[in-house]
Amino acid sequence: MANTLKLGAGKWATGTDTVLAFNDENNNFKPLPFNFSRASSATVVNQSGLIETVGSGEPRIDFQGNTKGALLLEPQRSNDILYSQDFSNAAWAKGGTSVTSGFVSPDGTLNADKITPTGINEAHQIYQNKTITSNQSYTISAFMKFGGYRYLECRETFGGKGIGFDTTTQTFYGINTPISFKGVILKNGWVKMEATYTSIGTSAFFLLYATPILMNPTFLGDGTSHFYTYGAQLEQGSYATSIIPTSGSAVTRVQDVSKIVNSPILQATNQFTLFFDAKDFLNYGATFANIMFVLGAAESPYDVGSGIHIYNKVWYYFNGSSAVTLGICYNATTDSKFAISYDGTKYTRYANGVKLGTNTVSASMSNWDTITNGSLSYSGVDRVFNLADLKLYTTALTDAELQALTTI
Numbered sequence: 001m002a003n004t005l006k007l008g009a010g011k012w013a014t015g016t017d018t019v020l021a022f023n024d025e026n027n028n029f030k031p032l033p034f035n036f037s038r039a040s041s042a043t044v045v046n047q048s049g050l051i052e053t054v055g056s057g058e059p060r061i062d063f064q065g066n067t068k069g070a071l072l073l074e075p076q077r078s079n080d081i082l083y084s085q086d087f088s089n090a091a092w093a094k095g096g097t098s099v100t101s102g103f104v105s106p107d108g109t110l111n112a113d114k115i116t117p118t119g120i121n122e123a124h125q126i127y128q129n130k131t132i133t134s135n136q137s138y139t140i141s142a143f144m145k146f147g148g149y150r151y152l153e154c155r156e157t158f159g160g161k162g163i164g165f166d167t168t169t170q171t172f173y174g175i176n177t178p179i180s181f182k183g184v185i186l187k188n189g190w191v192k193m194e195a196t197y198t199s200i201g202t203s204a205f206f207l208l209y210a211t212p213i214l215m216n217p218t219f220l221g222d223g224t225s226h227f228y229t230y231g232a233q234l235e236q237g238s239y240a241t242s243i244i245p246t247s248g249s250a251v252t253r254v255q256d257v258s259k260i261v262n263s264p265i266l267q268a269t270n271q272f273t274l275f276f277d278a279k280d281f282l283n284y285g286a287t288f289a290n291i292m293f294v295l296g297a298a299e300s301p302y303d304v305g306s307g308i309h310i311y312n313k314v315w316y317y318f319n320g321s322s323a324v325t326l327g328i329c330y331n332a333t334t335d336s337k338f339a340i341s342y343d344g345t346k347y348t349r350y351a352n353g354v355k356l357g358t359n360t361v362s363a364s365m366s367n368w369d370t371i372t373n374g375s376l377s378y379s380g381v382d383r384v385f386n387l388a389d390l391k392l393y394t395t396a397l398t399d400a401e402l403q404a405l406t407t408i
Contacts, residue, residue, distance in 0.1 A: 005392035007034065008277075010068035014059040019071060019258055021390070034371075035261065040254040043242045044072055049187050051107040051231070051243060059258070060242075062386065064184070070388040072242070073256040079244035080130050080234045081206060086247070087113040087126055087229060096124040096221070097209075105230040106143050106190050112230040114147065115208070119223030125209035130234055132199050137179065141194040141240040142208055142232045143186070148225025149210035153217070154193040157205040163195040164215065175215055182240070190230075194240035206234050258387070260371045271396040273341040274371070275405055277389035308340060308347070315349060317359065327356055337406040343396035353407035355399060 007021035014020070019034040036059045044060035046052040047069065054060055062072035083089035088099045098116050105112035117124030132138060144152040146167040153175060155162025161178040165171070172183030174195070181195040209217040210227035231243040244253050308317055308326075315326035326349065339350040349356040397405065 005390075007390040008069070008071060008387060009389040009391075012061045012069055012071075014061065016055075017057045019059045021260075033260075034258050036256070036258045038254050038256045040252065042074070042253050042256070043245070048108075051105075053107075053245070060256070062242075066388065068388065070386045071258060072386055073258060074241045074253070075237075076252065076255040077235045077237060077241045077244065078250050078252040079246050080132075080236075080250045081128060081232045082246055082248060082250070084232045084244070084246040085111050085230060087115065087232075091248075092126050092128060094126055095217075096120070096122040097126055099126070103228055104188070106186060106192075107230075112143075112145075112228050114226050114228050115210070116223070116226040117149075117210070117219075117221035119221050121218070121220040123209075123218045124211070124221055125207050125217045126229075127205045127207045128232075129203060129205050132202060132204050132234075133236065134199055134202050136199050136236055137196055137238045138199050138204075138234060138236055139194060139196045139238065139240045140206055140232075140234050141192065141243075143190050143192050143230040143243075144208065144210075145189045145191070145228035147210065147227045148222075149212050149227065151211050151214055152191065152193070152227055153207075153209055153211065153215065154195065155207050156197060157207065158200045158203070159197060161195060161197040162207070163193045165191050165193060179238070190228075196238055196240075206232065208232065271343050271394065273339060273393040273395065273397045273402070275337070275339045275389075275391040275393070276387060277337045278387060315356070326359060337408060339397070339402050339406050341396045341402055348396075348399070348402065350402040350406045353403050355403070 005021050005023055007019065011022070012019075014036075017036050019036050021034060037057065039056055041053055041055050042060055043051050043053050044062050045064035047063045049063070060072040061069040063069050082091040085105070086101070088101050092099075096118050098118065100114040100116065102110045103112040103114055104110060115126055138156070140154055140156055140162065142154045144154065144165065146152065150167055151164050152167065153162060153164040155175050160176045162175040163178065163181040163183060164173050164175055165183055166173065170185065172181065172191075172193070174181045178195040178197045183194070184192045186192060207217070208229055210225070211217050211219055213219050231245070233240065233243060235241065235244075241253070244251050308315065314328060317324045317326055336352050341348045341350075346358055346360045348358045
């Protein structure tokens, strides 16, 4: 299999507005740029396991749960919490607690806070009251760390939904049946907590607390036990994205998009095979599994032009304004490997070792010279994509080769 272009697979080279792939034809590695855009700063988990902020236009290689790294491509999101890293600020109400600053956070600096419940019988919590839109999906998230009380909990009011962590059993649990919840155990005792719920009314409290009583912040404090916290986030959407630091106002992170244009390999007059490995794009399983990948002239799901589009778990072929549904593209409960092989007259689709179909190419498909992947959105549905590996071959691979290439 003559592999002529590789992006990722543990080898990453990035620059401002660029992610480099490598052309290894004739064993001669030559850099080939993928254009990249994001008009804001953003955060990522680096190779040391720390949260790192990168500047505007800088691609993010994310190493959370992946030692080889993956290109992180997220949609535009806003964090509505104020002073997300400073719980001593007056924006945070301190119900029955005191706040001490200057502890090591998940980004490796001394910007986490210690929250200590007072030694009396009352509700011990820190919170903000936020204005929201009624009947919409919102996701709350925060980093928390054990300091004496068994349960760590992050929740909203007006429904009281959220997520908790039992520090004794090291397990996460949902509070009052949120739409979904997810927890990640990090280094040095930290956990990240995420929960999605449907808003009720136009106001909600964002609560953080530790308690010896399951799902109840009201108890007799001992004045010594505590918890640590960092990176609170409230965002409209059906899953949590990477942390967006704030101070005195809400902050918006702009979407990530990566693409290659005018590729001499991707022409309908040539044979080629495109392979890519998508990691951690599922977020919360089948319900919210959305990706965005375009092979062809288009740059968003419903642009004019021709090409193969993959989004919301379905393959489509677009020809101008019309679209043909080609079928489900992957098992939404696992990470997935995809391949599209083109032999000059037809293309064959594979995902996770399974042949999904063969389609004859129409005469209109004269130029597939663009690959676009990222967090493009259609009708308010975000397309999330975390790209671990991409390969482009100058030949149409056989069914046996495609099956072997895409088997997890």
